[in-house]
Ligand code: FES
């Protein structure tokens with residue numbers, strides 16, 4: 052154990068400070084120190100994807116990252132997605148019944164917000180391939196895949 | 212007009228009300244609930260499968276800064292009552308366990324002590340400083356070793372590791388065997404699995420010392436039964452405990468029992484007069500929460516030359532693990548009771564043995580009876596193989612038809628309103644059975660091996676109180692609901708279910724909407740809080756729809772009757788018989804046409820609450836209704852599954868190319884939710900049958916405590932599921948609901964394995980063990996190629 056120190060992180064565009072030990076995981080700092088409990092912890096060993104956040108716009112596992120390493124980086128969590136309205140992906144998950152218990156959902160949304168930004172016209176296989184980094188015990192994935200493909204269509208249509 | 216056609220709100224594909232908070236990260240799962248000043252508990256777990264506890268040294272841990280204390284089985288034994296499982300079931304030995312082990316540990320991961328600290332990280336550090344001296348005992352790590360004559364006892368109060376043994380016989384299976392053209396034997400080994408809810412277990416216990424009251428936040432499928440258990444084990448009254456489950460990240464049967472960790476945390480909060488919380492980590496969840504399955508079945512079918520089954524015998528042995536949180540025969544008994552499922556079999560006998568071993572204790576997991584349909588339809592396939600018959604023909608020869616209903620199974624279970632022949636026909640048509648066989652032949656000539664597996668499931672869904680009574684299992688199958696129309700006319704309603712993702716806030720609002728005559732958007736369902744919900748039996752099996760939806764529907768009908776009586780009075784009518792409520796407005800039948808009366812539910816609510824002197828004589832103020840409902844002893848759904856696979860014979864790789872299911876689950880409250888349950892159940896079955904496996908080595912060391920070792924199917928291993936509907940209502944339940952959500956597990960593990968065996972038929976091998984890993988399939992083929 053080592054001494055806690057004050058860190059300052061940029062989360063969802065805001066600068067937030069916390070006094071944490073160097074070993075404290077980003078997932079725990081987001082949840083416990085910043086009250087951003089939408090980032091879930093499902094395994095703490097990098098497999099389930101529930102803790103996925105964006106670090107400098109790229110999806111990453113908040114359970115495999117120490118918060119202290121994140122100074123100088125921009126972190127985006129589920130709380131920043133959608134604003135007052137839902138994002139096309141959030142809406143599609145709702146319409147296609149892409150969630151049941153919803154525990155895996157924030158991680159899946161963070162993964163695919165980034166994916167759809169970079170891959171506007173994915174195939175079903177592309178989506179399944181990326182989705183294989185997120186475990187969902189409830190849905191059997193079929194409706195999540197359908198929702199991602201639907202969101203991709205919506206985003207393409209809405210693009211100016 | 213059948214009941215199913217006359218609905219206004221039941222059967223509508225409404226998108227879920229609960230989604231918005233969940234897709235925006237604003238759900239409230241256990242670990243999201245902030246309780247200021249809460250201490251953190253962390254358990255010290257046994258590294259051994261079986262060992263005596265000689266000494267526990269806690270000084271070093273207690274000295275660590277931030278540690279509040281370290282507590283052991285002796286402490287907990289003073290603060291809690293032991294768990295005794297002793298229902299009056301013949302052949303079942305009573306068991307009793309302390310809250311934490313005192314004399315010995317019984318499996319790798321057994322909690323031996325608990326650390327409480329100000330910080331979760333410190334609590335975990337301190338567990339490493341707790342020094343436990345053990346004396347190793349031989350570990351019982353398999354069924355075979357558990358049942359040998361001089362086996363070491365897992366539970367030293369029992370005469371042997373055989374904790375439960377029942378047998379049964381109807382008709383005369385011995386005679387049928389002698390009369391038979393052939394006796395076909397088959398065996399089935401289902402491996403150990405675990406539930407893997409994505410949210411692990413956890414809890415926050417808040418003891419209010421002034422009020423002497425415990426608030427217990429946890430993810431539970433059964434908040435009221437859990438409250439009863441907590442109260443009994445803590446020596447409190449049920450008025451001193453509230454259980455609250457807001458959002459629950461999956462349960463699948465793992466979140467029913469009161470386990471030792473949660474009870475320990477509650478006892479610590481009371482002892483310390485401080486809030487205490489616990490978040491289980493994934494390796495604890497995989498190793499020590501609850502396991503399931505691991506049973507071995509053998510059947511013997513006495514058949515005619517045409518494949519008609521004259522008699523059937525079943526032997527089940529189940530590896531139950533070390534501790535009984537349920538009566539040990541709880542799961543296997545149901546398998547034995549409903550084995551014959553959709554088939555006409557009169558002469559039937561079973562023998563069910565349950566053994567204790569040094570593994571994590573078993574509990575019901577989504578489809579506790581999951582092996583049933585694999586054993587039955589796998590036996591049918593074995594009959595077809597041995598007699599050289601077509602597996603579809605053997606199914607048809609034995610299947611219960613409409614003309615046979617109601618049909619009393621040899622175990623006494625009554626089947627009514629099921630349609631197995633219809634669902635089977637519908638999947639066979641959908642897959643194009645003859646065309647498949649042609650394709651299969653052609654591909655075999657190219658050295659490719661595809662297979663088609665079929666399975667017809669009769670799923671026991673809703674267990675009424677009569678079922679509990681007849682099986683000696685403590686508990687009841689009834690459910691409770693209340694419906695309150697508030698002064699503004701909006702509706703609050705509640706039921707004793709526990710949501711873990713089934714969309715109750717939506718589907719249950721449709722059940723209320725239908726019974727009352729109000730749009731579901733005006734109805735809010737409140738569940739998961741024992742202070743709010745009526746005492747119900749929670750969510751287990753597939754009882755949500757029939758018991759939960761049924762009781763809300765009936766309660767809402769009761770409310771509607773009352774509302775219309777007031778409306779009739781306002782309209783100056785003697786009777787409400789020509790009135791109805793629809794979309795919150797009272798309508799009157801005039802010359803065969805429903806016409807507006809100008810009276811709304813809000814008008815009536817205003818009168819009932821704020822102007823009660825205008826109510827009819829004898830009608831009390833307010834609009835507050837409650838009701839309990841006890842379903843029939845058992846309701847059944849049915850489904851037929853067809854799975855197409857290809858096996859790469861060089862690598863043993865198995866891939867699923869097509870999956871079709873046709874289901875009859877009665878009246879569907881919300882088709883979106885039901886489809887999601889079908890997909891989820893099939894996925895869980897396939898994942899279990901292909902990939903998942905709890906592995907213990909011969910010393911009882913658990914080798915599968917991470918997601919790198921315990922493999923759960925990802926989006927790449929599962930196909931899309933084609934779902935066909937064959938729903939017909941149940942005549943004896945409210946609105947004709949039958950219930951569903953577990954049959955998909957039963958049908959998928961069976962149809963998948965049957966498909967693999969169909970693919971491998973040219974090699975003369977039979978896969979009779981799961982998981983169907985490449986290594987296992989290769990091991991079968993290696994000798995034959
Ligand atoms: S919690 Fe980070 S991947 Fe599972």
Ligand code: FES
Nearest residue numbers: 151155187188189
């Ligand atoms: S919706 Fe429950 S784990 Fe994905």
